[in-house]
Amino acid sequence: MREKVKPEIKFEEIPGPEELELEKMPYEEYCRKIFDPKKTFEKPEALKGIRWLSCTMYIFTPHSVSNLAELGAEVIKVEMPRAGDPMRHTSPFNEAYLYPLHDTRPFTGTGYGYFHANLNEYYISLDYHRPEAREIVYNLVRMSDGLTECYRPGTFHRWGIGYKQLCEINPRFIYVWGGGFGYGPKVFGGSYDILGQAQGGLASITGFHEDFGGHPVKHTNWVIDWYSGTMITVGVLAALYWRRKTGLGTMIEFSQVHCATRACGYGVPLYGRFGIVRQRWGNWDTQLCVHGIIRTGKSDYPNDPNPQLREEAKYVMVSAFQDEDFRELCYVIGRPDLWEKYKTHKERLKPEAQIEIYGALEQWASDKTRSEVVDILTDAGLLAMPVMNDKEVYECQHFRERGTIRWIEDPIFGDVLVHGGFSVGLLSETPRRVRWVWRPVGADNVRVYHELLGYPISQIKEWYDKGII
Amino acid sequence: MGVMDLTEIIWCKHCNTVNYLDPYTFWNWKGKVKCAGCDRVYYVHIIQGFYYEGPKEMPPGEPYDIMPLYADKPLEGYESYKPGTPGRTRPYLCLPREIYLGKADKVKFSIRGRPVRGWAPQPPSSGLAGSQGFKWDIEKLSPDVWKEYQVKLRKGEVREW
């Protein structure tokens, strides 16, 4: 048989793999391929090989470590024997629990408040301030890359497990203290999220203006806890890179209240220049108009038994601050006189103008449902979005397809809905992932003390009976 | 200014009921409030959280603007009128979801119909020192829920979302 003559292809003419893929695929499809949430577990993890100790409580410091664990670090969470992190008991009420908390407490569960702050971690119990525990901590530190703790400043130092002592055992060790104020005049101040929001200056610019009867408002959820936890993670990643270059550890001293100050934006620098203090402006905007949230007359769920849907599904975010957009908006709501009156952005930004414009908008919307308002404005080419609640976030197709929220099968607790850290960014090569949401108190005692540190089982049993672990 | 002027309560001396308004909403407000314990109506005018006028008792049968949110009778023990008592207090529309009624709601299945390990007590299944395995075998550890789940599967009540 005659051999088939292959056509000669020059090497230069062969498109490279990237060009080939990119040529074939439009951007949308390309992203869908590389970020596919279904392929998460086929890909490697960025922080694999890092071992971290989490001596943390509540949301703020645990979340900083949870970020590492979602990116692949092996995190060992250390809790008080039999009791655990107090956040396990600080949950929404009425049986929103996952059982069990611990083998000795079958009637106690862990509340949903614990969610997302402690993903993918291994759980051991240890009472650090017993003298017997010090050696165990040292052994853990010898095998780990870092530790995060949230006790009052200097507490670990007093117990003999502070950075000064630990860096002698392991000079590559990265030590994070996260708390309220840190060293300085307010060293003894503890912290809660609300304290951070208040002390940092954020609460003073949240809420409606005092002329409308407004008061400083905190966010309903613990936003500054979540935010400052993430900022610790940024510090840890920088410290890891520094250690790669120099071989030396770092101590990170992280005061939560300063995070709220960062979230205040340009307010503080502007005070430094002009001596002026920012005012609250609630659901409207101080720099753009129209750019705010308005209330419509009718709910999208008029007959729902849940008052949060029946009464609250009435708010719409509207944005039309460019001249053409604002003109369109005025004609849509049948108030061309407003356009004649406020033709420049500077004019409509004045407080008196905003009061009149938003008043007219709400009056126009007073006989319409939320979705009617959104449809009318969207059809007119304006930006309008309903203010969504948890139910609508769950039902939002955009979030589902991107994997921002997803159902996972937790190995112990069964079917759980998570939103994890997927929302902070999708990594194409090393995506974040949730393997399990949490485990019972001390669930990995044998795994860590026996399999990792090599203590005999009899020793573990003895510690357990004495209440050290 | 005493404390009594500051807090937005109306103490009805006739039936010894303390009626509570809600401080933020009534920071600056004037109108008539009906007592939760009896049919008397009180006029109040609040400025910056302080009583400017009132509480002033109105003639009987006067139409009222609003009912208190909550009321109690401190001199008669712990008797109280919770928000939403018909004819006495107004409903609190910011109430959380209707499932939060104060009694335990032990969920066996998530909203898409798959089992969760969310009820107490749980059988101890662990090894030494509270250790837990990684896999919760629902068929073995909770056979009743497993059976219920099979029924749900057959009925098509288990969804993807």
Add this chain to the structure above:
Amino acid sequence: MVEKKLTPEEFRLKILEPAKKTDHICWTCKHLKPVIKGSKLPPADLIGWCKKLHWPFYWCIPENLVVKKCIGYERIG
């Protein structure tokens, strides 16, 4: 309890009693937000803030700041 002679505006001013009483021109302006009695945080020389002039900011007004002319000035009443 309260003398009925006060108008609501006068009553409000009585509640929000300022920490200081000076002859600064801003006291006669309706956009002044005075430092009220018992406040501990602001610097001692502040009489209050202007709500109008630098909206959306409060402008700190110290006692020794001489205001000759102000575009935001509106006399009370």
